[in-house]
Amino acid sequence: MERRKFLQIATGGAAAAVGGVVAVWPQAAAGPKLVRKVSTFCELCFWKCGVVATVEDGVVTKLDGHPSHPLSMGRLCPRGNGGTGLLYDPDRLKKPLIRTGKRGGEQFKEASWDEALGYIARKMERIKSEHGPEAMALFTHGHGGSFFGNMLKAYGSPNIAAPSYAQCRGPREVGFQLTFGSGIGSPENTDIANTRFLVLIGSHLGENMHNTQVQEFAECIRRGAKICVVDPRYSVAASKANWYLPIKPGTDIALLMSWVNVLLEEGLYNKEYVDRYGTGLAELRAATKENTPEWAAAITEIPAETIRTVVREMAAAKPAVLVHPGRHVTWYGDDAQRSRAIAILNGLLGSWGSKGGFYLPGGVDIPKYAVPPLPKPARAALDGAGTRYPLADETLASGLCDATLSGSPYPVKGWIVYGTNLVQSLPNPKHTLEAIDRLDLLVVVDVLPAEIAGYADVVLPEATYLERYDDLYAGTFRTPFVALRQPVVKPMYDSRPGWWIARELGLRLGLQQYYPWRDIEQYLDGRLTKMGSSLGQMQKAGVVVYPPEDGTLPADHKFDTPSGKVEFYSKTLAEMGVDAVPKHYAKPEAPEGHLRLLFGRSPLHTFGRTTNNRVMGYVVRENEVWVNNKTAAELGLKQNERVRLVNQDGVKSNAVRARVTNRIRPDCVYMVHGFGHTASKLRHTAGRGASDSELVTRVSVDPLMGGTGMFNNFVRLERGA
Ligand SMILES: Nc1nc2c(c(=O)[nH]1)N[C@H]1C(S)=C(S)[C@@H](COP(=O)(O)OP(=O)(O)OC[C@H]3O[C@@H](n4cnc5c(=O)[nH]c(N)nc54)[C@H](O)[C@@H]3O)O[C@H]1N2
Ligand SMILES: Nc1nc2c(c(=O)[nH]1)N[C@H]1C(S)=C(S)[C@@H](COP(=O)(O)OP(=O)(O)OC[C@H]3O[C@@H](n4cnc5c(=O)[nH]c(N)nc54)[C@H](O)[C@@H]3O)O[C@H]1N2
Ligand code: SF4
Numbered sequence: 001m002e003r004r005k006f007l008q009i010a011t012g013g014a015a016a017a018v019g020g021v022v023a024v025w026p027q028a029a030a031g032p033k034l035v036r037k038v039s040t041f042c043e044l045c046f047w048k049c050g051v052v053a054t055v056e057d058g059v060v061t062k063l064d065g066h067p068s069h070p071l072s073m074g075r076l077c078p079r080g081n082g083g084t085g086l087l088y089d090p091d092r093l094k095k096p097l098i099r100t101g102k103r104g105g106e107q108f109k110e111a112s113w114d115e116a117l118g119y120i121a122r123k124m125e126r127i128k129s130e131h132g133p134e135a136m137a138l139f140t141h142g143h144g145g146s147f148f149g150n151m152l153k154a155y156g157s158p159n160i161a162a163p164s165y166a167q168c169r170g171p172r173e174v175g176f177q178l179t180f181g182s183g184i185g186s187p188e189n190t191d192i193a194n195t196r197f198l199v200l201i202g203s204h205l206g207e208n209m210h211n212t213q214v215q216e217f218a219e220c221i222r223r224g225a226k227i228c229v230v231d232p233r234y235s236v237a238a239s240k241a242n243w244y245l246p247i248k249p250g251t252d253i254a255l256l257m258s259w260v261n262v263l264l265e266e267g268l269y270n271k272e273y274v275d276r277y278g279t280g281l282a283e284l285r286a287a288t289k290e291n292t293p294e295w296a297a298a299i300t301e302i303p304a305e306t307i308r309t310v311v312r313e314m315a316a317a318k319p320a321v322l323v324h325p326g327r328h329v330t331w332y333g334d335d336a337q338r339s340r341a342i343a344i345l346n347g348l349l350g351s352w353g354s355k356g357g358f359y360l361p362g363g364v365d366i367p368k369y370a371v372p373p374l375p376k377p378a379r380a381a382l383d384g385a386g387t388r389y390p391l392a393d394e395t396l397a398s399g400l401c402d403a404t405l406s407g408s409p410y411p412v413k414g415w416i417v418y419g420t421n422l423v424q425s426l427p428n429p430k431h432t433l434e435a436i437d438r439l440d441l442l443v444v445v446d447v448l449p450a451e452i453a454g455y456a457d458v459v460l461p462e463a464t465y466l467e468r469y470d471d472l473y474a475g476t477f478r479t480p481f482v483a484l485r486q487p488v489v490k491p492m493y494d495s496r497p498g499w500w501i502a503r504e505l506g507l508r509l510g511l512q513q514y515y516p517w518r519d520i521e522q523y524l525d526g527r528l529t530k531m532g533s534s535l536g537q538m539q540k541a542g543v544v545v546y547p548p549e550d551g552t553l554p555a556d557h558k559f560d561t562p563s564g565k566v567e568f569y570s571k572t573l574a575e576m577g578v579d580a581v582p583k584h585y586a587k588p589e590a591p592e593g594h595l596r597l598l599f600g601r602s603p604l605h606t607f608g609r610t611t612n613n614r615v616m617g618y619v620v621r622e623n624e625v626w627v628n629n630k631t632a633a634e635l636g637l638k639q640n641e642r643v644r645l646v647n648q649d650g651v652k653s654n655a656v657r658a659r660v661t662n663r664i665r666p667d668c669v670y671m672v673h674g675f676g677h678t679a680s681k682l683r684h685t686a687g688r689g690a691s692d693s694e695l696v697t698r699v700s701v702d703p704l705m706g707g708t709g710m711f712n713n714f715v716r717l718e719r720g721a
């Protein structure tokens with residue numbers, strides 16, 4: 001009964017909203033069917049689970065989790081199951097497009113591949129001769145981008161960045177590198193399944209739907225692990241927790257350092273581990289002497305007794321404790337230091353390299369296809385990584401955008417944008433659009449007419465992940481593996497795989513020597529035969545899984561830090577003149593009448609990349625803004641009433657429904673990211689819900705690594721929308 005009602009609502013909403021445009025699923029013919037199963041891996045998010053696709057008479061009818069792929073373990077998350085909604089999205093990009101109207105006007109003429117690629121190559125040649133090859137930048141996100149990366153390196157530019165570093169997990173990598181000499185990477189090396197105590201610091205597993213982690217989260221609950229969730233919002237994960245700590249936003253370092261204080265003062269830390277592997281304990285003790293639970297209680301608004309109880313319980317479970325590092329951690333601008341505080345806590349508990357903590361992942365080296373050495377760029381990347389932001393070890397997408405706008409240290413004249421919707425993913429979209437205005441060339445390679453495509457000079461329609469080969473995926477995991485992405489069906493329309501597009505462009509730019517392979521089959525088979533396999537074998541299996549690694553620390557382990565030890569006190573930081581042990585600093589408070597804007601993930605969507613997907617997009621059609629009961633009462637705001645959010649700089653959002661709830665602190669509001677699309681050709685989702693991105697007009701940049709903290713923006717709610 002419930003289900004039928006639900007479906008009726010969904011269908012009604014759909015027809016009304018899209019003016020009758022619904023997904024036109026190809027129908028397999030009646031009668032006996034030709035059924036094929038094809039193994040590949042998912043691209044609905046960046047976790048890359050193994051997939052087995054069912055194809056009936058040439059139509060993809062079902063996507064299941066690959067049974068022996070370590071990241072799917074036989075299951076997909078709801079988004080992965082809904083991948084056919086992308087393949088059969090009626091709004092897909094179908095032909096190469098060349099802009100005819102003004103930038104952002106979404107007016108284009110259709111072109112042949114030869115015409116479009118020739119146009120790009122001519123512009124790129126001109127940029128190279130007038131400004132040097134470094135004046136071209138590539139923004140790329142997703143597995144398929146590797147061929148564009150290689151093409152741009154061969155062309156001679158070092159300016160290649162993904163927003164998943166400076167807008168996402170960069171600070172975490174730096175905090176852990178400083179402490180353990182090694183970052184976390186993806187998939188995270190967290191042994192959630194075996195942990196006895198899991199601490200989630202604003203990481204909301206269950207809404208953040210990384211398949212393997214969610215499965216392991218369920219497993220650790222089944223095994224009776226204790227869970228503590230620290231979040232200003234009562235998340236789905238919080239509903240499974242033994243302790244939920246509704247922390248005052250921006251004060252986690254105080255909480256973490258008070259936990260360190262108790263472990264040291266009460267002698268509860270893992271002495272054997274710290275003696276064997278650690279250095280700088282005396283300095284850590286001295287620096288945290290004053291960081292008592294009472295001190296932290298006044299800052300975090302969590303009672304001192306709760307702070308003590310939780311850390312004592314944590315210590316009782318050591319070393320099988322996992323203080324989870326999170327993933328999207330660019331929050332307040334001191335994020336690398338917060339991540340380091342998390343790392344220090346894990347170090348004191350001895351969880352790095354212990355069962356139920358962080359395992360040391362194994363990897364597989366797939367031999368490269370032999371190509372001549374890539375040219376060394378004449379000029380360094382201009383994003384500020386390693387210079388202005390000394391500890392950044394990947395290129396900063398925001399840094400490339402800033403440099404494009406300023407023209408300094410040298411001009412950037414062209415962008416290639418592959419699989420990233422920069423208008424929604426970089427902070428302050430106005431700033432991004434101003435940078436785009438400075439360009440002579442913007443090429444967008446995408447599967448959908450997202451916002452960024454609307455600003456392009458040339459739009460290139462890529463075949464979806466179900467229609468193409470990409471490069472091999474060598475997974476670093478407990479059980480290392482190699483996975484193949486291969487076409488499940490042929491590319492629809494005039495779309496082409498990324499490897500083909502990048503290679504064709506490379507050939508037109510005179511880079512033949514870097515393409516000694518004829519096609520992708522030859523390239524993949526060349527790599528696979530060198531490791532004793534073959535393309536034929538991988539096509540059948542989809543994935544090769546290697547025996548599990550031990551994953552725990554050997555007694556004589558040398559960490560990749562300057563001292564070879566776990567660094568509780570960092571000389572690297574001391575020499576830079578910054579805090580060698582993390583310290584809490586107060587964050588900006590909300591102006592009068594304003595609330596802090598927080599955001600996160602919808603379990604059924606990956607950012608804005610799935611909101612147009614008719615499978616998921618009927619279930620979760622728009623986002624809502626979470627408002628605390630008390631705040632709502634003060635404003636006279638009712639449940640489901642539509643409001644607009646107006647930020648401190650006067651930017652006003654679309655109208656969204658208010659979700660009045662006691663599941664969020666009164667000093668903040670919350671929404672999921674990925675809605676409020678303005679691209680008119682995304683017919684299912686355009687104009688639905690509000691965009692957090694446009695409200696992020698201020699960033700707090702992490703001085704250590706250039707991450708763009710985005711949670712220091714404030715909004716007031718405007719009723720009567
Ligand atoms: N305001 C705000 N900003 C954020 C975040 C936030 O929560 N709020 N989150 C941050 C985080 S954690 C991250 S990781 C980044 C992610 O930011 P993005 O990298 O921009 O991620 P998506 O939104 O997934 O970008 C997807 C784009 O790729 C296209 N696409 C999908 N599949 C394919 C494909 O197979 N081939 C090609 N060529 N294109 C494809 C989609 O159509 C879409 O245009 O954003 C960051 N920025
Ligand atoms: N379904 C789904 N899953 C996804 C994605 C997706 O788009 N959809 N994207 C993937 C990607 S690329 C990433 S990076 C991850 C991101 O997933 P997570 O790393 O889990 O991070 P966010 O989604 O940004 O969620 C931020 C959380 O921090 C809380 N928070 C805000 N301020 C504070 C604070 O001061 N202290 C504390 N303790 N908490 C705070 C917010 O309330 C929110 O619950 O999700 C991944 N998984
Ligand atoms: S977590 Fe879900 S969307 Fe992401 S790769 Fe796995 S199945 Fe696909």
Ligand SMILES: [Mo]
Pocket residue numbers: 164167168169327328
């Ligand atoms: Mo991310």
